[in-house]
Amino acid sequence: MKMAMLTILLLFINPSVQNEDLTIVHDGKEIMHIYRDDYMEEFLGEPFISSSKTTELMNQISDLVHKDAINAKIGDSGEIIPGKTGYHLYQEKFTRMVYSYLLGKGPMTIEAPKLPTHPKVDSEILANIRTQQIGHYVTYFNSNNKERTHNIKLAAEAVDSHAVFPGETFSFNQVVGKRTKEKGYLPAPVIVKGEVTEGIGGGICQVSSTIYNAVDNAGAKIIQRYSHSKSVPYVPPGRDATVSWYGPDFTFKNTYDQPILIRAKVYGGQLSITIYSSNQAEVKNRDIPDASEELPDEIDIEDQH
Template structure:
């Protein structure tokens, strides 16, 4: 009897494998499935579990997805070329999948893809960095290593960002959540009564500098909040506080051309400039400058 069972299993297994669908990507196998995995009820064959089918589609999507990369101006002034991404062609993949599920025998699908083009290419960057339409400079103490580090990280996240006509810029969306995993550090200092404690301390200097730069460029400010206490790096009433779970700084590009944001942090100086093409129709605003005098900083540890 045992010999009979072993013989039956020997013949059944290859037959089951012969019914498989092989899913490949770049000629490499990423999934083997069998239509019987998706049958909801054998008595209602072929009645399929569409939740399981959707889970498979999502898994394949994750496997093939490749993020597009925008072109960016590097520190030496050269433009780093954009990179086209890719995503699953869901419609074509599902069509092939159901062709297999409702058919018989084995089959094979090479995952169909669609290109994902970057929003900003090198040609656009070259065109919109020709005319400076707004700028602002603020100053900080470079000896405060943690705060300086956070300022640089936030500035790098914004550098080369393009805001298209009619588009709204959100500081929180572009910079993202300020976390330890992203490299932000605690910056426990008090600057003239303003506590900047916790991960990401110091980034409000970037949002405040940016507020003044884009206001100088004449854009439409949509959302801007002042700190509860005066901050020293911009004139009174010219700051923009931001927090991931709280206030954001946003503005709208009201011009007929895209805007390019450039940031530079060096030797205790934050410089943010706004550029556009030479045909942009803009109207700048006069903005009061920031003081170069650095305030006294008090380490929190010394308050114990």
């Protein structure tokens, strides 16, 4: 009872403290409250708005409302799955809203203003660039190695339906992203400085190597490629492309005047990478040696030490 009386007394003594906040709303939900006094500073006895604090606020709200656009992709049955529009904070308008509150009096509620971000690859583009096969490569693996197979499938899904526009450079690390437990990658054998050891994401170099041979077959310009420090069984000697998040990357440039499309599929113990483009692309293919269909022996890591 005493606590309730004290609260009522405080409200009566200083009512101006109440209801002076700015409420920022996103998609109908309150995401932040700020108070005018926290954004004001004093210089030579005169109050002014802290630009550093308003910039920090804008960055925080930008992170909260940002949503990436999703490119169109090709489904398991060959159907085109439409892309989805994303959005980002309309920073200019948001800044005007915040300054209107800071320079005014009383409370205010604003909806965080947004601008749409359209998919880079929409259904129309995708339909146009899957009409001509310009490159292809298949490698084989032992599907009984569940961890390695799982990692290959994850990396293949990450690159599937990815489009590379004219003059654009494809980066395996950028497209696939960091290979972590949180993203579902599992420990499997990897080659480090000539030694076989176990690491998160083991097996993804077979994906990067298969892409390398497919785009080389398609006549793309190879920008960056490194071989393993030890020969690998899934491609002919010198036809591999090792990748590591903190180390080497595999990159190539689309030198054609049409976008190219990467399709990646795993069938049992086969990894198939097919490169497509539009019928207008004038392709100069290269002959590439085929991978061996003989399944590699399973690696016993303990035997390597």
